[in-house]
Amino acid sequence: MAETPASLRCLVVDDDPLAVQIVENCVANTPFLAHAGSCSSALAAAEMLREHPIDLLFLDVEMPLMSGLELLRTLRNPPLVVLITSNKGYAVEAFEYAVLDYLVKPISYARFLQAAQQAREALAARAQPVAADADFTFVKVDSKLIKVQFDDVLFVEALGDYVHIITKNSKLIVYSTLRGIAEKFPAALFVRVHRSFIVNIRQIQTIEDNSILLSDKHIPIGQTYQKEVLQRLNRF
Numbered sequence: 001m002a003e004t005p006a007s008l009r010c011l012v013v014d015d016d017p018l019a020v021q022i023v024e025n026c027v028a029n030t031p032f033l034a035h036a037g038s039c040s041s042a043l044a045a046a047e048m049l050r051e052h053p054i055d056l057l058f059l060d061v062e063m064p065l066m067s068g069l070e071l072l073r074t075l076r077n078p079p080l081v082v083l084i085t086s087n088k089g090y091a092v093e094a095f096e097y098a099v100l101d102y103l104v105k106p107i108s109y110a111r112f113l114q115a116a117q118q119a120r121e122a123l124a125a126r127a128q129p130v131a132a133d134a135d136f137t138f139v140k141v142d143s144k145l146i147k148v149q150f151d152d153v154l155f156v157e158a159l160g161d162y163v164h165i166i167t168k169n170s171k172l173i174v175y176s177t178l179r180g181i182a183e184k185f186p187a188a189l190f191v192r193v194h195r196s197f198i199v200n201i202r203q204i205q206t207i208e209d210n211s212i213l214l215s216d217k218h219i220p221i222g223q224t225y226q227k228e229v230l231q232r233l234n235r236f
Contacts, residue, residue, distance in 0.1 A: 007034040008119055009053060013045040013068065014038075014060035014084065019105065023058050023084065026112040032120055042066035046074060054079045056100075056119045061085035072099075073224070080122055080179075082115045100177060122180060137184045139165065139174045146172060150189055154215055156181050156198040166217075191232045194222040201232065 010033050012023045020038050027033045036054055039045040042063050048054070057079050059068040068085075072078060086105040100122060101115035138145040152167040158178040165172040165181070174181065182190070182198055192198045193212060197219050205213045210226065212219045221229055 007032055008055040008116075008123060009034050009036040010056045010058060011036055011045065011048060011052075011054045011079075012038040012058045013040075013042065013063075013071075014058075015040050015063045016060070019060065019084070022107060023112070026107070026109055026116075027058075029109065030113060030116050033116055042068060042071035046071060049075065049079070055123060056116075057081045059083055062087065080119045082119065100179070122183070134186070139172060139176075139181070139184070141172050141174060148172070150186060150200070151202070153185070153190075153200050154203050155200065155217065155219060156185075156190075158196045191229055193225050193229050194220050204233070207233070 010027050012020055012027070012035070014020045014023070017040075020040070024035055024038060027035045033056070036052060037048055039048055043066055045057075045059070049057075059071070059081055061068040061083055062085060068083060072081065081099040082101045082103060083099050084103045084105065084107065088104055100118055103111060103115060135151065136147055136149045138147055140146075148165060148167070152169070154166045154168065156178065157164045157166065161175060163174050163176050163178055163181050165174060178192070178196065178198060182192065185198070189201055190198050191201055199212060199214055199219060203214050205215075207213070207221070210221045210223075212221060
């Protein structure tokens with residue numbers, strides 16, 4: 001089993017100096033986090049992310065010139081992201097970007113630590129080798145672990161703080177982000193086609209007018225995902 005990384009390199013992004021100081025103090029008091037830098041704008045953060053390896057991004061939403069959510073749209077391979085904002089109204093949109101967690105100001109250390117622990121667990125899970133012949137995974141539904149056969153999955157849809165895993169015979173509601181589920185599913189069989197959808201390539205019936213027909217469900221293909229989807233299908 002892969003070991004949990006000793007420290008997660010964190011980048012703090014907020015245009016409020018006091019908010020930056022609070023998050024930096026939280027990072028400093030968390031043994032498995034390492035402060036890699038702070039930025040006062042999304043533009044500076046984008047440059048930092050291009051030049052330095054970052055494991056975890058603590059990102060404010062409302063900033064001048066470019067918001068935190070707009071920054072996420074520009075990142076092709078973003079690190080794990082914890083959004084921080086004073087406005088609860090961004091919660092649903094935030095989870096469409098597969099963020100790890102969503103903290104509302106003023107931040108308590110207990111709540112910060114909960115988000116940080118989620119990040120550590122997510123990176124540890126990502127580092128664990130997956131058997132080449134694995135054809136299933138387990139997901140947590142309420143207090144139970146449910147076995148999910150990959151071939152049975154039709155698609156996965158993000159809805160707020162939860163994802164719905166739609167299989168041939170059931171619907172599983174899992175407290176997770178779309179990113180978290182994607183890390184459990186083999187990339188060879190599943191492709192992300194929209195901010196809110198991952199589909200099983202083998203279950204796709206037709207593609208027409210930027211929409212996928214899968215069983216009796218029409219799933220939109222997001223504009224930013226079109227090229228990758230078509231390339232994946234041509235290789236499959």
